[in-house]
Amino acid sequence: MPNSSTPTVVLVHGAFADAASWSGVITELQQHGVPVVAPPNPLRGLPADAAYVASVASRIDGPVVLAGHSYGGAVITVAGAAQNVAGLVYVAAYVPDEGESLGELQGRFPEPPLAASLRQSAYPGEDGQDAVEFTIDPQAFPQVFAADVPEEVTRVLAVTQRPLAAAAFTDRASTAAWRTKPAWAVIAGADQAINPEVQRFGAARAGASGVEVAGASHAVAVSRPKEVAAVILEAVGALSA
Numbered sequence: 590m591p592n593s594s595t596p597t598v599v600l601v602h603g604a605f606a607d608a609a610s611w612s613g614v615i616t617e618l619q620q621h622g623v624p625v626v627a628p629p630n631p632l633r634g635l636p637a638d639a640a641y642v643a644s645v646a647s648r649i650d651g652p653v654v655l656a657g658h659s660y661g662g663a664v665i666t667v668a669g670a671a672q673n674v675a676g677l678v679y680v681a682a683y684v685p686d687e688g689e690s691l692g693e694l695q696g697r698f699p700e701p702p703l704a705a706s707l708r709q710s711a712y713p714g715e716d717g718q719d720a721v722e723f724t725i726d727p728q729a730f731p732q733v734f735a736a737d738v739p740e741e742v743t744r745v746l747a748v749t750q751r752p753l754a755a756a757a758f759t760d761r762a763s764t765a766a767w768r769t770k771p772a773w774a775v776i777a778g779a780d781q782a783i784n785p786e787v788q789r790f791g792a793a794r795a796g797a798s799g800v801e802v803a804g805a806s807h808a809v810a811v812s813r814p815k816e817v818a819a820v821i822l823e824a825v826g827a828l829s830a
Contacts, residue, residue: 603659
């Protein structure tokens with residue numbers, strides 16, 4: 590059961606998904622008595638998204654563990670600077686360094702199949718001008734995002750995906766919280782959206798402990814919630830001690 594020192598877990602979803610993608614993980618954490626929150630990630634750009642998640646964390650009384658999936662990893666890297674964030678968990682995620690963009694990080698490694706499946710569209714920006722956002726071609730979504738998830742589920746995920754602003758690929762991380770706070774990682778071994786080598790590199794650079802889930806797609810939190818929750822619980826346990 591939780592006590593006064595048990596961190597609250599804040600689950601941050603990534604691009605082309607929403608907070609419901611954490612449902613299985615939430616169930617596992619709740620069964621272990623761990624307090625958990627899964628806010629919406631705006632997906633409008635790294636500075637704004639990180640500021641929003643940091644505001645969510647700062648409203649929580651007590652320590653927080655931020656867990657980020659995919660692009661959510663970049664968000665928690667910056668938002669993790671919030672004073673009450675005690676640790677970070679990266680789930681099939683980008684782990685940028687201070688001053689680094691996701692485009693630069695991804696560019697060090699072979700391009701994943703996802704890149705050829707992105708579809709560009711325009712949306713009204715805050716300045717009144719059109720801005721660019723991306724979604725995944727629904728026909729390609731099952732293979733590149735969730736190949737180990739049942740087909741009837743991927744059909745729903747494909748039409749409920751949330752677009753990511755193009756700015757997120759060029760925004761630079763203003764800080765890297767993993768440089769001062771402990772980190773854990775879940776590597777999706779068969780990821781077609783973020784090259785597993787990108788995930789391994791980022792986790793190693795951050796000194797993150799954790800696991801690699803063989804055969805797991807990018808949607809590892811959906812397909813393998815017990816394995817993902819186990820790493821989050823490991824972080825909670827270490828930070829509660």
